[in-house]
Amino acid sequence: MRIRKPWTPWDNSIDYKTLPGAMGVFEIADSKQKTIYIGKASGKSPFGLRGELFLCFGDKSDFDGQNWIHPRMGQPLPVIREHAAYFRYEVNHMYYSRWIEILTRFNEDHGRLPTGNLEDSEVIPKLGRYHWKTKESGTEN
Amino acid sequence: MVDFRISDEQKLIIDNVRRLIREEIRPLEEDLDPDAFSLPPSEKDRLVSMVKEMGLYQMDVPTEYGGPGIDIVTRTLVAEELSQHRAGLYAPAYGVFGHGPPGQLYNATDEQKEKYLWPVIRGEKSAFFGLSEPSGGSDPARAIKTRGIKDGDDWVINGGKLWNSGADTADFGIVYVRTDPSKGREGISAFLIDTETPGFRVERLVQVLRAHYTTELSFTDMRIPSQNLLGKEGGGFALANEYLSMQRIPYSATGLGVAILAHEMAMDWAKQRETFGQPLANRQAIQWMLVDNEIDIRTGRWACLQAADLAHRGEPFRFESSMAKLVATEGAGRVVDRSMQIFGGLGMSKDLPLERWYRELRIRRIGEGPSEVQRIVMARDLLNIRSGS
CATH class of the missing domain: 2.40.110.10 (Butyryl-CoA Dehydrogenase, subunit A, domain 2)
Incomplete structure (x- = not known):
């Protein structure tokens, strides 16, 4: 199943302390709330979900002087740089298998991965099949 | 008296597997996600080629089906080596030694073998x-x-x-x-x-x-x-049982592999980490933990090899297979737990593989028959009670 939380619009004035520094999974959507990226804050992610989400939206704010900046801050994927508008996340210690679950569901419903994941250089393990589609099929939500 | 000394051929196989795990698999894991269970395809293809050159690809496949024909004792020793890396418990060597077909397929008809068995052996189907x-x-x-x-x-x-x-x-x-x-x-x-x-x-x-x-x-x-x-209509259960007992032996040894690596890491750490002016290794509390680790590993290994030896000689091994499963998986869990204790805070972090083994070994006490079911199987044999009674 996909992340069930409602989409939250990114607000450049967001207090970073309100985002968890924990491991987990997240989705990024464009202004029409179409998913453009499914990501994870892994055991290697500096600053957890907080760091990964700021990495996605980071070029929209000035982070000078912050002491917890993601090493790749300012270098989001092109589709994220141009279209990211909404996010939703889930704190999850089993982030890796949950990430694959969400990717598999999206891939089954839409016949392809989100654009951002296609652009990303991270190797995705072989995804399986559900052999059925959800009502989201074709909507790209 | 059982002789558990390994032969020259076994040593050669073990050395080859050990070298591949230490020199190829572990360095690759440095760049992988701590929870990854597969390699990038290019790396996997490269390592599969290496394994094929070693003659160890599809090592669970019998010689009459083109496999290397490794006996169950050697397979058990190899299982202990294959798992000695971060993902090793559930993805030993990331599958570069091949995923042999489920044993039940050797009972298939020729037509079924053509459609299912051979494609699995060739790596075309799973x-x-x-x-x-x-x-x-x-x-x-x-x-x-x-x-x-x-x-x-x-x-x-x-x-x-x-x-x-x-x-x-x-x-x-x-x-x-x-x-x-x-x-x-x-x-x-x-x-x-x-x-x-x-x-x-x-x-x-x-x-x-x-x-x-x-x-x-x-x-x-x-x-x-x-x-x-x-197989035959109504013969499914017997078919399942026959192979589950055999698979249980290398399955148990896989757990021992991560215990061995955790124990090695804990010993190295105990020698270098100092507290109150002395290495941890000088503390009796730590020494006892390390000795208990060693006892759990040796007990588990002995149980696995005895079960494998009986199976290899064609003697009944159901009791010993269940005992190996119980002793090795429970012992391995204790070894990793103690090793984490020795590492302190670092043992809890994703920087080390211990936390992953700790989580995964907990499942081993359930998977392939929980410890309690293994005890039931052994009790039936001890008391000569028919199953289902």
């Missing part, structure tokens, strides 16, 4: 194993509710399965179905089921403690041709 159901897994003779009804030349199957690792990526599965509800274990048959069959669904990927998920399946009016019956 299979899942469908035994457990939401109603239970430890007592499949009673728990299997999935029903098969003969309809002309087909069987119509309805029901579902749970805890089927790899069913979402598999091409087919061996699924156990109740074909005669008036009988107990003799009413269960095994079927070869293509995952593209209409009515087959992966309901969900089930998230568990380990890095890799498992699945829940449903079957709705799934029509399976009679020629996909594996």
Whole structure:
């Protein structure tokens, strides 16, 4: 199943302390709330979900002087740089298998991965099949 | 008296496997996600080629099917080596030694072998194993509710399965179905089921403690041709049991492998880490933990090798196989737990593989028959009680 939380619009004035520094999974959507990226804050992610989400939206704010900046801050994927508008996340210690679950569901419903994941250089393990589609099929939500 | 000294040939095989794990697999893991269970395809292809050159690809496949013909004792020793890396417990060497076919397929008809066995051996198809159901897994003779009804030349199957690792990526599965509800274990048959069959669904990927998920399946009016019956009608349970006992031995040794590596890491750390002016290794509390680790590892190894030795000689080994499973998996869990204690805070972090082994070893006390079921199996043998009594 996909992340069930409602989409939250990114607000450049967001207090970073309100985002968890924990491991987990997240989705990024464009202004029409179409998913453009499914990501994870892994055991290697500096600053957890907080760091990964700021990495996605980071070029929209000035982070000078912050002491917890993601090493790749300012270098989001092109589709994220141009279209990211909404996010939703889930704190999850089993982030890796949950990430694959969400990717598999999206891939089954839409016949392809989100654009951002296609652009990303991270190797995705072989995804399986559900052999059925959800009502989201074709909507790209 | 059992002689557990290894032969020159065994040593050569073990050395080759050990070198590949230490010099190829472990360095690659530095760049992988701490919970990763697969390699980038280019790296996997490169390592599979290396393994083929070693002559160890598809090591579980018998010689008559083109495999290297490794005996169960050597296979057990190799299992202990294969798992000595971060993902090693559930993805030993990331599968570069090949995924042999489920043993039950060697009982298939020639036509079935052509369609299912050979493609798995060639690495073209993969299979899942469908035994457990939401109603239970430890007592499949009673728990299997999935029903098969003969309809002309087909069987119509309805029901579902749970805890089927790899069913979402598999091409087919061996699924156990109740074909005669008036009988107990003799009413269960095994079927070869293509995952593209209409009515087959992966309901969900089930998230568990380990890095890799498992699945829940449903079957709705799934029509399976009679020629996909594996073995005799009503012979499914015996088919499952025969192979589960054998697989239990290397499965147990795999757990020992990560225990050995955790123990080595803990010993190195105890020698270098100083507290209050002395290395941890000088503290009696730490020394006792390390000695207890060593005892658990040696006890588990002895139990695994004894079971393997009996199986190799064609003698009854069910009791010993269950004992190996219980002793090795429970002991390995204790070893990793103690090793984490020795590492302190670092042992809890994702910087080290200990936390992953800790989570995954907890599952080992349930998977392939929980410790309690192993005790039931052993008690039946000890007391000469027929199963089902």
